[in-house]
Amino acid sequence: MKLAIIGLGKMGGNMARRLLKNGIEVVGFDFNQDAVNQISQTNGMIPASSVADAVSKLSGEPKKIVWIMLPSGEITENQIKDLVPLLDKGDIIIDGGNSNYKHSQRRGAWLAEQGIDFIDCGTSGGVWGLENGYCLMYGGTKEAADTIEPIAKALTHEDRGWAHVGPIGSGHFTKMIHNGIEYGMMQAFAEGLDLLKGKEEFNLDLAQITELWRHGSVVRSWLLDLTAEALAHDQELSSIAPYVADSGEGRWTVVEAVDQGVAAPVLTVALQARFRSQDSKGYSYKLLSLMRNAFGGHAVKTK
The missing domain is CATH 1.10.1040.10 (N-(1-d-carboxylethyl)-l-norvaline Dehydrogenase; domain 2)
Structure with a gap:
């Protein structure tokens, strides 16, 4: 299984490392190219030179999955809008940042009109998640939630620490x-x-x-x-x-x-x-x- 992570800061970078450690292929992009190079060289992540490049390297996957780890607000909003032309119907965008749940509900409804699934994922575990595993609480359709389950298991403790808590918005609300x-x-x-x-x-x-x-x-x-x-x-x-x-x-x-x-x-x-x-x-x-x-x-x- 393969996904792209956009945003390789403290949390996003450690999430990429944990996924790679647990057998999930990761394509990574960040405007800080040093972060991309470091994780690529030390952990085997597939580097991307842009968001478009990251998405293109997911070609061949049954569903392209793009996980955004960016600050809440305008940055996340613009990134989601920029992703839509690069994706196909049935692909999945995951917002793993601390977005306002009302914004997630709105974004999810808009993406549904484009035929793209959206998951709002509350992510807890801080800088210790790499070693101890994260706690993931996410909202979305059952189909999309079932698709990302292997990713959730790789980021947590496989049998615990993750849950599909409800519809879009419920993850960030929780x-x-x-x-x-x-x-x-x-x-x-x-x-x-x-x-x-x-x-x-x-x-x-x-x-x-x-x-x-x-x-x-x-x-x-x-x-x-x-x-x-x-x-x-x-x-x-x-x-x-x-x-x-x-x-x-x-x-x-x-x-x-x-x-x-x-x-x-x-x-x-x-x-x-x-x-x-x-x-x-x-x-x-x-x-x-x-x-x-x-x-x-x-x-x-x-x-």
Whole structure:
């Protein structure tokens, strides 16, 4: 089986590597030609010099499958439009980025008019997906979902970590809520650890405590694992600025809560805390920034 990946950044590049490792042929293109060359030379990816070249190298496949790993918004929108003339009816476009689910619904409806299948795939796993496998939640028709199942298995753990969750839009919707929950979990850890640090009379060792919690505790999690590992190296976080970015998913989740009339105070306050960090200072904000970097490789603002 063969597919093309457009966008070989941190996530897209690692996805290409994992697919190649698990027997899926990958044609790759990125405007950063160094990224293309590196993965081609070290992992055996088929290099492409342009999007059109990448698609042409899928000729002979029963269905051409193009996986887009680009920033949400106009870049993804334009790339999908540019792909349509290069594809045939029955071919499949997968958007594996963090697009707004409403945009995915619209794009899916438009592509259906062109005879092209669309899958919106929420992708979790961050920079660790190459080693640990990703979590994929995707929406689309059953036929398209069945077609990409071997790809999903190669990117995950074959028998788990992937699911066709519903129609077009449902994949990115599920990922949006996933990220909203993530905001709340991160905020809770950050605030709790800030309180521990603030109790100066006990002189608590946060590296010791987070490592302790990893074993048998009800709050044990991968997020805690990453936090404990980072604190083992530097508890003061002196090089990290107390600034926490928000990439959009948290905002969309809170807007969805308002639209549905569903109370989501934890998710809302977690989002607002990120806003506040952009004009404030504090240890908890440094911890939030550290966690985002640990699981997703998101840039850390330094002093």
